[in-house]
Amino acid sequence: MALVKFWGVRGSISTPGPSTVRYGGNTSCVSIEVQNNLFILDAGTGIRLLGNELMRKKQPVNANIFISHMHWDHIQGIPFFKPAFVKGNSFNIYGPKDTEKGLSKILADQMNPTYFPVELSDMGSKLTFKTLVEGQYTIAGISLECLYVNHPGNALGYKFIIDGKAIVYISDNEPFPSALNHPISSSEAVIGEDGSEKLVDFIENADILIHDAQYTWKEYQNKVTWGHSPIDYTVDIGARADVHRLVLFHHDPMHDDSTIDKLLSYAREKSMELNPSMKIYAASEGLELYI
Amino acid sequence: MFLPTDILLIDDSTDHLILSKQLLQNNGFRVRSVHNPENALQLASTYQPKLIILDIMMPKIDGFAILKKIKENTKTQKIPVIVLTGKTFPPDRKKAFALGANAFLSKPITTGSLIEAIQQQMRN
Ligand SMILES: [Zn+2]
Ligand SMILES: [Zn+2]
Numbered sequence: 001m002a003l004v005k006f007w008g009v010r011g012s013i014s015t016p017g018p019s020t021v022r023y024g025g026n027t028s029c030v031s032i033e034v035q036n037n038l039f040i041l042d043a044g045t046g047i048r049l050l051g052n053e054l055m056r057k058k059q060p061v062n063a064n065i066f067i068s069h070m071h072w073d074h075i076q077g078i079p080f081f082k083p084a085f086v087k088g089n090s091f092n093i094y095g096p097k098d099t100e101k102g103l104s105k106i107l108a109d110q111m112n113p114t115y116f117p118v119e120l121s122d123m124g125s126k127l128t129f130k131t132l133v134e135g136q137y138t139i140a141g142i143s144l145e146c147l148y149v150n151h152p153g154n155a156l157g158y159k160f161i162i163d164g165k166a167i168v169y170i171s172d173n174e175p176f177p178s179a180l181n182h183p184i185s186s187s188e189a190v191i192g193e194d195g196s197e198k199l200v201d202f203i204e205n206a207d208i209l210i211h212d213a214q215y216t217w218k219e220y221q222n223k224v225t226w227g228h229s230p231i232d233y234t235v236d237i238g239a240r241a242d243v244h245r246l247v248l249f250h251h252d253p254m255h256d257d258s259t260i261d262k263l264l265s266y267a268r269e270k271s272m273e274l275n276p277s278m279k280i281y282a283a284s285e286g287l288e289l290y291i
Numbered sequence: 292m293f294l295p296t297d298i299l300l301i302d303d304s305t306d307h308l309i310l311s312k313q314l315l316q317n318n319g320f321r322v323r324s325v326h327n328p329e330n331a332l333q334l335a336s337t338y339q340p341k342l343i344i345l346d347i348m349m350p351k352i353d354g355f356a357i358l359k360k361i362k363e364n365t366k367t368q369k370i371p372v373i374v375l376t377g378k379t380f381p382p383d384r385k386k387a388f389a390l391g392a393n394a395f396l397s398k399p400i401t402t403g404s405l406i407e408a409i410q411q412q413m414r415n
Pocket of ligand 2 (some may be wrong): 151172
C-alpha cells in the first residue's frame with residue numbers, strides 16, 4: 001500500500017488567489033508514503049505545506065527528495081521546508097546530473113545571502129546529495145527507474161514500482177519531435193535522440209501517471225520548445241500506454257479553477273474515445289490517491 | 292494520433308510481454324502491449340496497429356473471445372491477427388482460423404520465424 005499526496009500542482013510560478021483556490025496555487029510537490037518511507041517528488045512551494053504537516057507529527061523525518069530538474073518551480077520551497085532545519089532529521093536529495101554545476105551547488109546558490117538569510121549548509125538536518133542519470137536504481141528498497149524527458153536543461157521522469165504497480169512522475173515534458181513534427185526543446189540529455197517511443201514504454205501500464213498538462217492545444221502552438229505538453233498529447237500517451245489513472249499536472253499559471261474544470265472535462269471526453277477505462281484527474285492540492 | 296503503432300501485443304502475462312516486446316523492438320517495430328486484455332479491443336480500434344499478436348493462452352480471459360470481437364468489429368476486422376499459443380492441439384488451430392485469425396504460431400518459436408510471419412502479414 002502506498003499513499004500519493006499532492007502538495008503543489010501549479011507550473012512555473014505560484015498563483016495564490018480566489019480564482020485558484022480549489023486546485024491550488026503552490027508549485028510542484030508530491031509525496032509518496034510507502035512502508036514507513038517518505039519519497040518527496042520535487043520541492044516547489046508545495047513542499048512548505050508538507051513540511052508543516054511533518055512538523056505537526058513531531059517525529060524524526062528521514063526522507064528521499066527527488067528533484068525532476070532545477071527550475072525555480074521545482075526547488076523554491078526548500079528554504080521554507082521546516083523539517084530540513086531540524087537537527088536529527090536527514091534527507092537524501094536526488095536530482096539529474098547537470099553538466100556544469102553540482103546538485104548541491106545549484107540548491108545552495110538559491111540560498112546564498114543575497115536571496116535568503118539562511119544558507120543551505122546551515123539548515124541543521126543532514127543533507128546528502130546524489131545525482132541520477134537515466135537508468136534503474138533501488139532506493140530504500142523501492143525500485144526506481146529514471147528517464148530523460150524533453151524539457152530545457154536536464155530533466156528526469158521518475159517511475160517507482162511499488163507492489164508491482166508503477167507510479168510515474170513526469171512533471172515537465174514536451175512531446176518529442178517525432179510525435180508532433182517540430183524541433184526539440186533544448187534538453188542536453190536528449191539532443192539527437194528521439195524519445196517518443198521510449199517515453200510511452202516508460203509509462204506503459206502504469207497504475208498512476210502524473211504528467212505535465214500545461215497547455216490547451218491552441219496555447220501550445222505559440223509555446224513549442226517551452227518544454228510543456230498540450231493536454232491532447234498527455235491524454236493520448238496515457239490512453240495509448242493503457243495507464244490506469246492519469247493525473248493532469250503542472251497547471252498553467254494563467255488557468256483559473258473554472259478553466260481547469262473545463263480542461264478536465266475535455267480530457268475525459270477525449271479519453272472516452274481513446275481508452276475509456278483510463279481514469280483522469282486534475283491534480284489539486286490535497287488530492288490523495290492510494291495504490 | 293501522435294505516434295503510429297506497428298504491433299499491438301495482447302498477452303496478460305507481464306513477464307512474457309516484456310520479453311517478446313523487447314525482441315520485437317530490437318527488430319525495429321513500434322510495439323504497444325496490453326496487460327489488460329479487456330482493453331485490447333478498444334486500443335486496437337483507437338490506434339489501428341498494422342498487426343495484432345494475440346496470445347490465446349491467457350488465464351484470466353479467453354483469447355478466442357477477443358479474437359472473435361476483433362474480427363466482428365468493423366473498426367478492427369481488417370487488422371491482421373497472429374495467434375500465438377502454447378496449445379498445439381489441431382482443434383485450436385482450426386478454431387482460430389474459423390474465427391478469422393490470419394496466422395497461427397505455436398510456442399516455443401524462434402525469433403526468425405516470428406519476424407518472418409510478422410513481415411508476411413504486414414506485406415499482405
Ligand atoms: Zn516546472
Ligand atoms: Zn521546468
